[in-house]
Amino acid sequence: MSKSPSHAACRLPFLNKWSPEAHFWGLDAKSDSVSLNRKAFDCCGGEGLIVLPDSPRDAKLCGLSLRWSLYVQVINYWRELYNSQDLSIFGCSQTAGASNSERELSRTCLQMFFNGSLENFLGATRGEIFDLKTLRQKIINGPGAIYPTETVNVVISRLAWIIAAALSWHYGIVCLVARVGGGGKKSATLPLLQWQRTMEKHPGARVIVLIDGVSELWNANRLEALEGLIAFASERALPVWLFEGEMDASVMGGDLQQMTPPVGGRSFKAGINQRLMQLKSKSSLSWLSGQALSRLGELCRIPATGKQDDVIPAFV
Numbered sequence: 001m002s003k004s005p006s007h008a009a010c011r012l013p014f015l016n017k018w019s020p021e022a023h024f025w026g027l028d029a030k031s032d033s034v035s036l037n038r039k040a041f042d043c044c045g046g047e048g049l050i051v052l053p054d055s056p057r058d059a060k061l062c063g064l065s066l067r068w069s070l071y072v073q074v075i076n077y078w079r080e081l082y083n084s085q086d087l088s089i090f091g092c093s094q095t096a097g098a099s100n101s102e103r104e105l106s107r108t109c110l111q112m113f114f115n116g117s118l119e120n121f122l123g124a125t126r127g128e129i130f131d132l133k134t135l136r137q138k139i140i141n142g143p144g145a146i147y148p149t150e151t152v153n154v155v156i157s158r159l160a161w162i163i164a165a166a167l168s169w170h171y172g173i174v175c176l177v178a179r180v181g182g183g184g185k186k187s188a189t190l191p192l193l194q195w196q197r198t199m200e201k202h203p204g205a206r207v208i209v210l211i212d213g214v215s216e217l218w219n220a221n222r223l224e225a226l227e228g229l230i231a232f233a234s235e236r237a238l239p240v241w242l243f244e245g246e247m248d249a250s251v252m253g254g255d256l257q258q259m260t261p262p263v264g265g266r267s268f269k270a271g272i273n274q275r276l277m278q279l280k281s282k283s284s285l286s287w288l289s290g291q292a293l294s295r296l297g298e299l300c301r302i303p304a305t306g307k308q309d310d311v312i313p314a315f316v
Helices: 012-016 064-082 098-123 132-141 149-157 159-171 192-201 220-235 249-258 268-280 290-299
Strands: 027-029 034-036 049-052 055-061 129-131 174-179 207-212 240-244
Touching (some): 012 159, 034 064, 064 159, 064 174, 064 192, 098 132, 098 149, 098 159, 129 132, 132 149, 132 240, 149 159, 159 174, 159 207, 159 240, 174 192, 192 220
Parallel strands (some): 129 240
Antiparallel strands (some): 049 055
16 A cells, blocks of 8 residues: 655655665665665655645655656666666675676776766766776776676676666666667667657656667668667757777677678788778777768767777776
8 A cells, every 4th residue: 555645854855966875775676676665765655746835635746756767667678678687787686796796896887987977967968978998997907806807897888777777766867778789689779769758758857868889880780770879869959978888809700791801912811800900990980971970979079080099088
């Protein structure tokens, strides 16, 4: 039975400032599920209502329902995309072992991130590019030194989703998240219809776009997916954050036939290795069409020259 709204002070302000200790305040988090802790909200029993002082029998909605709805949406889309029930990367796991390491490192990354970039998410009209390679190295050389490399890689590669979940719950920001490469079988599927429905469901809420897996854009499917996401954001003037990951040369095996064979006296293997090096040194954004790059420039702070060294590093 739902608890009736009371005159107790609204607990929602406790969520308005993220901290490691308050990461899951108001939630019952487990390794494979998260539910609303209604006891934490003794003001309304988790119903998201505020009693009006001048009219005790009337109440108005607060932002709790919005935040919970947005948080669940991020979690559910993650599960669908990666076909996984493991929520350790969101800091949910309370168990020992590797999951515990991912939980602690997730919070460490969020603390570093929010200390330097939170204000941008709350009010910026343009997003940024986060170089995950730079961040990974910084974590390994810093607080991540105590964690296995595999744990660091998993957490960093899922950073966009970790951030989206935290922003949804703590600040009520509508986070439209997509992945253009890697991940599950549906990684190249554009969630544009879902995004549109989400925006229509929450009119007036702050909306941002987070695009994960921005790498290996020589792959036509990935490039087309990214440009489709950019076009959607451009039509609605939504700030965009890109999470640019490292290129994994091991995945190129299936695409070698798309590359021009080496010429001259070089061996095929030597030619392929040289082309791999050239691709690795090329900025992901240089694969975008002129129109897509122009659109992105209005929504995200991007390098002026397109060189890899110009990409804005994360957490500096």
